[in-house]
Amino acid sequence: MNGLGVTALLPLPVLLSLLGAGAALMLSGRPSLQRWISVLVLSSVVVIAGVLLVTADREGPQVLTLGGWPETLGISLVADRLAALMLLVSAIVTLAVLVYSIGQGITDDDREAPVSIYHPTFLVLVAGVSNAFLAGDLFNLFVSFEMLLFASYVLLTLGGTTARVRAGTIYVVVNLMSSMLFLVSIAAVYAATGTLNLAQVAMRVGGLPDGVSLVLQLLLLVTFAIKAAVFPLSLWLPDSYPTAPAPVTAVFAGLLTKVGVYAILRLQTLVFPDSPLTVLLLVAALLTMVIGALGAIAQSDIKRMLSFTLVSHIGYMIFGIGLATTAGVSGAIFYVTHHITIQTALFLVVGLVEARAGSTSLLRLGGLARLAPLIGVLFFVPAMNIAGIPPMSGFLGKTGLLQAGLADGSALALVLVGAGALTSLLTLYAVAKTWALAFWRSPEQAHEMTTALVDPDDGSPVEMHGDHVHMGPVTYGPRDIETARSLRADDDPDRDLHQLLQQDALPGRLSVLMTGPAIALVAASLALTVVGGPFYDYTDRAAADLQDRGPYLSAVLPEASP
Amino acid sequence: MSVSLTLVATCGFLVGTGVFLMLERSLTRVLVGLVLLSNGVNLGFLVAGGEAGEAPFYGSADPADMADPLPQALALTAIVITLGTTAFLLALAHRSWQLHGHDEVQDDVEDAAIRRLAVADETSQGYDLDDREDRSGDRPEEDAG
Numbered sequence: 001m002n003g004l005g006v007t008a009l010l011p012l013p014v015l016l017s018l019l020g021a022g023a024a025l026m027l028s029g030r031p032s033l034q035r036w037i038s039v040l041v042l043s044s045v046v047v048i049a050g051v052l053l054v055t056a057d058r059e060g061p062q063v064l065t066l067g068g069w070p071e072t073l074g075i076s077l078v079a080d081r082l083a084a085l086m087l088l089v090s091a092i093v094t095l096a097v098l099v100y101s102i103g104q105g106i107t108d109d110d111r112e113a114p115v116s117i118y119h120p121t122f123l124v125l126v127a128g129v130s131n132a133f134l135a136g137d138l139f140n141l142f143v144s145f146e147m148l149l150f151a152s153y154v155l156l157t158l159g160g161t162t163a164r165v166r167a168g169t170i171y172v173v174v175n176l177m178s179s180m181l182f183l184v185s186i187a188a189v190y191a192a193t194g195t196l197n198l199a200q201v202a203m204r205v206g207g208l209p210d211g212v213s214l215v216l217q218l219l220l221l222v223t224f225a226i227k228a229a230v231f232p233l234s235l236w237l238p239d240s241y242p243t244a245p246a247p248v249t250a251v252f253a254g255l256l257t258k259v260g261v262y263a264i265l266r267l268q269t270l271v272f273p274d275s276p277l278t279v280l281l282l283v284a285a286l287l288t289m290v291i292g293a294l295g296a297i298a299q300s301d302i303k304r305m306l307s308f309t310l311v312s313h314i315g316y317m318i319f320g321i322g323l324a325t326t327a328g329v330s331g332a333i334f335y336v337t338h339h340i341t342i343q344t345a346l347f348l349v350v351g352l353v354e355a356r357a358g359s360t361s362l363l364r365l366g367g368l369a370r371l372a373p374l375i376g377v378l379f380f381v382p383a384m385n386i387a388g389i390p391p392m393s394g395f396l397g398k399t400g401l402l403q404a405g406l407a408d409g410s411a412l413a414l415v416l417v418g419a420g421a422l423t424s425l426l427t428l429y430a431v432a433k434t435w436a437l438a439f440w441r442s443p444e445q446a447h448e449m450t451t452a453l454v455d456p457d458d459g460s461p462v463e464m465h466g467d468h469v470h471m472g473p474v475t476y477g478p479r480d481i482e483t484a485r486s487l488r489a490d491d492d493p494d495r496d497l498h499q500l501l502q503q504d505a506l507p508g509r510l511s512v513l514m515t516g517p518a519i520a521l522v523a524a525s526l527a528l529t530v531v532g533g534p535f536y537d538y539t540d541r542a543a544a545d546l547q548d549r550g551p552y553l554s555a556v557l558p559e560a561s562p
Numbered sequence: 563m564s565v566s567l568t569l570v571a572t573c574g575f576l577v578g579t580g581v582f583l584m585l586e587r588s589l590t591r592v593l594v595g596l597v598l599l600s601n602g603v604n605l606g607f608l609v610a611g612g613e614a615g616e617a618p619f620y621g622s623a624d625p626a627d628m629a630d631p632l633p634q635a636l637a638l639t640a641i642v643i644t645l646g647t648t649a650f651l652l653a654l655a656h657r658s659w660q661l662h663g664h665d666e667v668q669d670d671v672e673d674a675a676i677r678r679l680a681v682a683d684e685t686s687q688g689y690d691l692d693d694r695e696d697r698s699g700d701r702p703e704e705d706a707g
Binding site: 139143146150153154157160162165166168169170172173176177179180183184186187188190191196235239 | 584589592596599600603604606607609610611612632633636639640643646647650651654657658661662667668670673
């Protein structure tokens with residue numbers, strides 16, 4: 001194979017997306033052409049990422065120094081096994097989400113999601129994510145974070161409705177704070193090492209006093225942990241994601257936090273391999289897993305429930321990274337891949353629920369399994385997958401991580417193994433509760449249970465305490481009760497599924513363009529099981545590369561390699 | 563490497579006031595805080611660049627006397643990005659004012675719910691065992707759960 005030819009592909013995922021964004025913006029008056037451009041760009045990114053993956057696996061890391069500068073001066077783009085894998089998965093997922101959002105735009109002609117802005121912004125987001133995976137330079141990583149964040153600000157506040165402005169404000173301020181922290185870390189790294197090229201930083205950081213390198217590491221870790229939503233820096237996430245349109249939430253949930261996880265993984269393995277900070281990371285992982293899962297159980301809205309499981313499962317990846325063994329890192333890489341597909345699939349399915357039944361609130365839904373069996377299957381399979389039911393990919397990923405924890409054998413690692421199993425059970429409880437309420441009980445039952453919240457009759461196990469209500473083991477807050485009240489008011493346009501069914505006012509059938517991508521992603525997550533063996537071999541090789549550092553360093557700095 | 567104490571002190575002061583303002587509830591103050599903070603961080607880049615020197619134009623001076631151009635380039639990039647975000651935040655503040663008549667950052671939904679529960683729920687005010695036994699009679703569901 002011609003090595004130069006393949007490295008010339010490296011900038012294309014970023015370039016094509018940005019050029020596509022420009023073209024889409026110019027064509028904002030011609031929606032169908034705009035859609036074709038977006039699909040074309042993302043499809044070619046998928047192909048390019050596939051070629052990069054095969055090449056990186058066969059021939060080692062591919063490096064391109066932009067502008068023909070010497071490697072220590074120019075910005076280098078690097079695709080090793082890990083980066084190429086992340087690029088491919090993110091490209092596939094974004095393509096699926098794009099097709100889904102086209103389907104949604106066609107069916108409901110939503111004024112809250114102006115399509116002319118949507119496509120260019122989405123492509124900028126893809127460019128930012130791709131650039132983050134390929135960046136071999138700290139400042140380039142910062143710029144790609146800003147690209148994807150800026151696109152995400154716009155996507156999150158599309159339409160500027162009350163809920164989105166409220167959620168967007170918190171999201172923007174938190175992320176600005178983390179960007180400032182990133183800039184401070186970059187300035188500190190530059191002052192300490194005199195370079196920002198990751199490979200060069202990695203070689204020079206060993207010569208620094210321990211205290212200085214620890215400060216640099218902690219600064220960068222905190223920055224990336226905000227992006228990755230690691231507890232206690234995760235509290236912004238469950239509040240901001242659910243308000244966005246379904247495809248936006250899906251791509252945020254699938255990719256944005258994983259970019260943070262990727263950055264932590266790169267930082268820990270490449271730059272600071274001698275300072276694994278195992279205790280700190282494992283404790284953070286423990287808290288993230290358990291608190292996220294407990295939060296998920298308490299939610300009465302499917303989108304919010306899923307946002308909490310997203311936080312919770314970030315803990316698994318941090319667990320693998322914290323172990324700092326090849327098995328742990330390999331498990332983390334497998335889990336990232338699994339989780340990107342599964343979390344995106346789940347949010348897309350919830351979008352289907354919203355489009356079909358008009359709501360994602362558990363107080364309003366019921367009987368979806370009979371009303372829309374396809375959505376039922378599409379929710380059930382990834383829900384069981386995320387809970388780790390064998391033989392699906394979630395089970396394989398968790399098994400790999402738990403085995404790595406057992407092999408490590410320290411007391412804290414064993415606690416984490418227990419917490420991992422517990423989190424899996426708690427996740428199962430949360431999704432089973434959702435299944436039972438939204439899919440299994442009949443719409444009449446749902447209606448009766450919800451109206452009993454505000455107006456308890458003799459038979460219902462309802463107790464009022466102040467402004468919240470206990471119903472069996474579940475506590476409903478004032479917001480839920482407000483929802484329940486609105487169902488009883490005759491003039492309120494908000495209806496639950498039972499009322500909609502009675503009035504025969506259900507929205508029409510779903511577009512194939514919406515169900516298709518959801519089916520494809522669910523199938524992809526199942527396919528991860530089928531190719532589980534070879535795929536684990538691949539992540540093992542990627543993890544071995546990361547632990548070794550040699551291939552990366554000698555590819556980026558051919559002269560100075562140790 | 564020796565650094566200018568004035569720069570460090572100014573940088574620290576700007577970051578400090580910026581963080582203080584960011585803790586306010588009004589989005590406009592948060593915005594001013596952000597601008598101060600980012601200026602402080604940009605000064606930090608100058609500190610990271612080491613001693614002052616000649617303007618780094620090619621051929622204008624001996625390279626050994628030049629100031630380090632890279633941190634200046636980074637600071638410029640950071641300034642441009644901050645300009646964009648500031649404009650976006652201003653738009654958000656304006657939209658918030660259009661919708662609510664003020665630009666206060668509102669409570670996180672989850673935080674607000676938890677706080678209301680804590681105020682309303684007697685059990686959260688203390689885990690006095692006697693107190694709980696008294697109530698166990700009239701609240702069977704909760705104890706079972």
